[in-house]
Amino acid sequence: MSVYRHPYKEADFVIRHLLAFDDFCRDNALDDLNSDFSQQILTQAEKFAAKYLLEQNRQGDLQPPQLIAGKVLETVGFADSYRAFIEQGWASLSASEQYGGQGLPNILAVACNEIWQSANLSFSLCPLLGQGAITAIERHGSSELKQQFLQKLVSGEWTGTMNLTEAAAGSDLAAIRSRAVAEGDHYKIYGQKIFITWGDHQMSDNIIHLVLARLPDAPPGVKGLSLFVVPKYLLDEKGEAGIKNDLRCISLEHKLGIHASPTCVMSYGDENGAIGYIIGENNYGLHYMFSMMNHARQGVGVQGLGVSERAYQVALEYAGNRIQGTDRAGNSLRIIEFGDVRRMLMLLKSGTEAMRALCYYAGFETDKKSAAAANSEIASQSAARIDFLTPIVKGWCTELTQELVSLAMQVHGGAGYIEEAGIAQLVRDARILTIYEGTTGIQALDLVKRKTLLDDGAQAGLMLAEIQQTLAQLEKSPRGDVIYHSLNTALADGRAALDWLRANVQQSSCVAGDYLQLWGYLTGGWLMAKSHLIASNLLDNGLGDSDYLQAKLVTTKFYAEHFLVRTNTCLASIKAGGDTIMSLSEQQFFSHVN
């Protein structure tokens, strides 16, 4: 298996140039921060990942956690990696300094997450869920809850989980049946939750479960859900993990991928009720969950990026070494010399670059929002931009990831289908990404309904206007000809799609998937075009790494030629509308067999 090498030049280009991170740090008086420092952090993160995460990745795939005597035993070696992870402070990178975090900007958390996820997706999910629990308690919890739980969650001594799904409540959380009953200063929780990632393990002293449940007098539907903190071990008088709470993992799922991440069925209150503490107000649980959703969903987009980058590196190494066939002079050829293999590698390289640009861009909007004064115009602009981009980051990146990891396997030929080559695990691991944290279908509906139609296309219009500005700059760029034409067409496709949607609101759910993909290719293309302009400008001024920048000119052009053009087919499908999609009777789906 090839070594993992952090794409540090890419990360630096995006952070330093595309996002203008140094300007941001200066404008917001973040004295110690700049792009150089961010590089330093990422360099150390790479070292950590190479030693503690990458080697365990295959091990975890082959030897998944086991449920023995009511305890989930994680893959051997993971506990050591986790201990090193928290000891070296990586768990608390972006958490607030007040609770012992490092208080670094979200963009650095995103860039580090890419590294963890390239090296070991299963492992990375554990600290990621902890971040969710931290955010929920920090934003909505009482000061007592904060004081009891935050410090140890931030340090990583305790991990966190998210308990939403139940057997009958997947995408539709209104069907949640778990219940909570008040008892003194706490609640008793009863119910069963499924698909609980890292729901149990022995890597930390305690596990803090966040559980959505229904109070006895709660209104029906999603407006009747409350959010509870339910620790695996109740806290003793010193605030340490004490006696075991009435909750347990009753089974582990057998999954296609991310084997090392235990996916638990959790049972609460089998004996006399699991003790839990309410977060915020009664019946606001889902609201609180939504406040973390953008972050979580963008996080899954970044997972797609991480896995795609790794898949690209594995394919690239194979293509550079695999000898197959000879040229006319009788010299043997490496498969990287063949046009079709080149095409696949270019799709991988440019596709991954576009994903990184989009993920980092969206992640950085969070920093802009946090830095701006609350309720200021900048804050609300950033919030709207985050809302709009989140389903695109999640839906488009993870779908593109499927294509890219599949191509990376294809580069290998037959060898790739063999587990030992390593690419098969990436294909399997990646498959979950379009599913969890809201399927692509859910993302598409979100983009169409809440993010486009709800504001009558206002934010979509702003995005299009901004792309128009980039287009105007491209027109003047001597090197940007191909990209200009491609982006010009794609922008027109975007406008047409928006107009069509607004005129055909009743068909929105049928066209949502294509609408989301169109926006993905378009925003990816926009950021690649901006990257092209920056690279071109740096080269003209004799600045930067010319080799890297020349390659950037090529990958951005390739993106325009091969990915951006896909907006056209998306638009064609959108315009076809939902009539054909819906016109078969259910009976007719069986027309070929009945």
Add this chain to the structure above:
Amino acid sequence: MSILVIAEHDNDSVKNSTLNTVTAALAIADDVTVLVAGSNCQSAAQSAAKITGVSKVLVADNPVYANQLAENMRALIVELAAGKTHLLAPATTSGKNIMPGVAALLDVGQISEIIKVESADVFERPVYAGNAVAKVQSLDAIKVITVRTTAFEEAGETGRASIEEVSAVCDEAKSKFIGEEVAVSERPELTSAKIVISGGRGMGNGENFGLLEAVADKLGAAVGASRAAVDAGFVSNDMQVGQTGKIVAPDLYIAVGISGAIQHLAGMKDSKVIVAINKDEEAPIFSIADYGLVADLFEAVPELEASL
């Protein structure tokens, strides 16, 4: 031009590395003197006098040189450097330990691990773990040089040089030899063996090196290891073949379970015949091996031993 070669010896006889170094010296000029500094080292001096092409042997026989501690050796060599144009030593751990200090005291540079003598002041040496070869010119009046022994043939032993005693006693009294833990082995020393069999990470653990030892015993070979095997704790560092370990160039080098990282290749690629045994058909070691065998080493190595 007049050259002083610092002999490496065990007080009884000079080591082969001295013979390679004399060959390098003779490629520069004819006037080659060998210094044998040690304690009760007369017999080593006798053997130095037999090296073909050596005109004179200097013997500094005193307890202060017993273990050739760098501090005393460099002071002695500096005293003897007057009138010399070149000071050469083999690039062994001993030569590397002593010579840079000599250069510093003479206020000259050192040219490390030369692999070729182009002229009296131009030499070739590998850099970047053997990924590049630099041609460097010395600008100093006295050239202090260490010699990569595998790059030069061993000088013959047909000479009859005169032996001259050196009375200088240089005792810096900074360091004291306490002891030595020499790997006791019936097998030849790694750097001078005609056949070397080395194991890599593929060996799995230190005990499995027994498989290689069995073959080595039949062939009269030395046993080496890659840095990966040393890093993994299978075997000790003195067995390491590679840019940061020992450089070997035997007649036959057998690499077992070694993938062929560039830094390992740098340490053995001058071997006359290279055999690679590895189950990974794609391992880079095959690209430089004369004979490659794609096989599970745990089957192939015992079979090899049985058929010898």
Add this chain to the structure above:
Amino acid sequence: MKVIVTVKRVIDYNVKVRVKADGSDVDLNNVKMAMNPFCEIAVEEAIRLKESGTATEVIAVSVGPKACQEQLRTALALGADRAIHIETEEQLESLNVAKLLAKVIEQEQPGVVILGKQAIDTDNNQTGQMLSALTGMAQGTFASKIDIQGDKAIVIREVDGGLQTVELAMPIIATTDLRLNEPRYASLPNIMKAKRKPLEVKTAEELGVTIKAHTKLLCVGAPAERKAGIKVADVAELVDKLKNEAKVI
């Protein structure tokens, strides 16, 4: 007792070196750089001396262009207390580096100086030994164990054929071999703290050292390539080839 540890900025060991087309040198333009691996071991050893209470202060020193402050910051993040950067744009030869370090030693009066045994770029393996000669301090090169015992140090050295133990009068110069220790990684909080640790910049001029060239690099070429031979089917064929074709057994 102060400990001085030196760090060199070199090409990252994962990067494959390319020789420039004109053969003038290797191409280091925009190539990933990192701390020399043997220097990482040296830094680790210095920090352990402090953690064990033997040393009171660890000073990291680097000689080179401005960019090597990155490696000094890494040393600070790993646990060094302060750093000295001797800034020079030239690629200095070992003797010049040793002379600069000797001046720093004169100013700081450390009990122990730890260097990597060699840098993975020039592969010279010289600076520590030269520094010992220039300062008159005892040297323990290629160390696999360093044990400070008051006014003396016991150093176990990796030598051809085994291990040698020497007793050195303090203060000492040591150079590191692979097995001395396993370097730690910098933790995130320490990376943050390192930003605020003092880093002093000096020049050769300020230190009163005249830089002098002792060698001239004429050209750099790729090493002679060895061609792949043949694959044999089994052990029997291998033995046959070695006996009858190569005639080496």
